[in-house]
Amino acid sequence: MSELETKQLETSIEQDWGSRNHVQTLVLMIATVLGAYLCYRMTVPFLSVLTWALTLAVLFAPLQRWLESKLRYPSLAAIVSVLLIGLIVIITVTFVGQQLVSQAAKGSQLIETKINSGEWLHTLEAQPQLAPIVSKIERYIDLQGTFKTFTTWLGSVASDIVKGSVFQVLGLCLTFYVLFFFLRDRHLALKSAMSLSPLTQFEMGRLFNRVGDTIHAIVYGTFAIAAVQGFLGGLMFWWLGLPEPLLWGLVMSLLAVVPMLGAFIIWGPVALFWALEGNWASALILTLWGVLVVSTVDNLLRPIFVGNRLKLHTILVFMSVVGGLILFGPAGLILGPITLTVTITLLEIWSNRNSDETVAR
Numbered sequence: 264m265s266e267l268e269t270k271q272l273e274t275s276i277e278q279d280w281g282s283r284n285h286v287q288t289l290v291l292m293i294a295t296v297l298g299a300y301l302c303y304r305m306t307v308p309f310l311s312v313l314t315w316a317l318t319l320a321v322l323f324a325p326l327q328r329w330l331e332s333k334l335r336y337p338s339l340a341a342i343v344s345v346l347l348i349g350l351i352v353i354i355t356v357t358f359v360g361q362q363l364v365s366q367a368a369k370g371s372q373l374i375e376t377k378i379n380s381g382e383w384l385h386t387l388e389a390q391p392q393l394a395p396i397v398s399k400i401e402r403y404i405d406l407q408g409t410f411k412t413f414t415t416w417l418g419s420v421a422s423d424i425v426k427g428s429v430f431q432v433l434g435l436c437l438t439f440y441v442l443f444f445f446l447r448d449r450h451l452a453l454k455s456a457m458s459l460s461p462l463t464q465f466e467m468g469r470l471f472n473r474v475g476d477t478i479h480a481i482v483y484g485t486f487a488i489a490a491v492q493g494f495l496g497g498l499m500f501w502w503l504g505l506p507e508p509l510l511w512g513l514v515m516s517l518l519a520v521v522p523m524l525g526a527f528i529i530w531g532p533v534a535l536f537w538a539l540e541g542n543w544a545s546a547l548i549l550t551l552w553g554v555l556v557v558s559t560v561d562n563l564l565r566p567i568f569v570g571n572r573l574k575l576h577t578i579l580v581f582m583s584v585v586g587g588l589i590l591f592g593p594a595g596l597i598l599g600p601i602t603l604t605v606t607i608t609l610l611e612i613w614s615n616r617n618s619d620e621t622v623a624r
Contacts, residue, residue: 312437314594319348319438320445321478327446341447345439352435355517462612470608477573477604481584481597484568489519491564492557496526499552503545505533519561526557569600579603 306313320327323344330340445452457467497512505511515526530553537546565584566577573580580600587599 309437309441310591310598311594312434312441314591314597316438316441316445318478318482318597319442320449321475322482323348323446324449327449337447341443344446345443348442349439356435358517466612469612470605473573473604473608474601477600478597480569480573481600484565485520485596487568488561488564489516492516492519492526492560495557495560496530496553499530499549499557500533503549515557525561527553530557573600573604575603575607 327344334340493512493516496515497508501508515529534546534549566580569580583599583603587595591598
């Protein structure tokens, strides 16, 4: 074989090998994308569990580091951390659940008693300004039936909690199970993420810090706003002469932390009961205070508290929280702002890289 034929053969082999490499690379990319999609679909049912476990792991990382310095065994330190966190969460959830069930049951019974006795109708008819309006409304709407439907819904809150308790306990157990590994293996997880990421170690550190700041801002901001809402609600209960305003203010604070519930669960039935009793002034004052002050505090203060910590515009924080709740459900309270923070950080990294390349040229 001549030298020319040998070179042609080598060139042909290199081309064939290059073609095979391209095909293999394409197949590998397709398999990777498919695998990532399937992993995402498998993770979706556990999205809330992973989100809250990650949130607790970030918040209690200092506790884990302190325990590791004392106990010297990461697994033992993680077990102690999970037990302490579980004790705090279980006590809080049990207290809120008991108060919520008790309030729903009592409110349902009181309103149903007023409806069945007909006192509410006589009270409305006794008001000269309201009597004509009530008579017109009764032509089109069954007020008594509507009130009974509402009391049925109010009373079903307790039964729904009982029915969903099995799934809630299961989700809570899974959260603590995942939390154990997040605390114990956090260094390994960070190293794995850095090794797989196309970002540099400095860029990954910056990204992790921003995510940690986001979680701290959301959680601490949420609790601060809930405390303000509970204080305002309890203050109005005290001013209107309701019993145990401090207790109900605390309950409203805890309920304000839970997405889709809020302080309305407490002051709403109270205002309705007063309206059925004919105490229109107190009912109106409580309703206006609850709608215009207590409920508005969340919309006003959350973007400010969170935005100041994250150095983001108020409207961006507001959209990330509301959009996250719509897209991810309750976990969106954390995932929405995290998604926004990660995206902005990645855009900043791209901008810095482009600026460095421009300077280098």
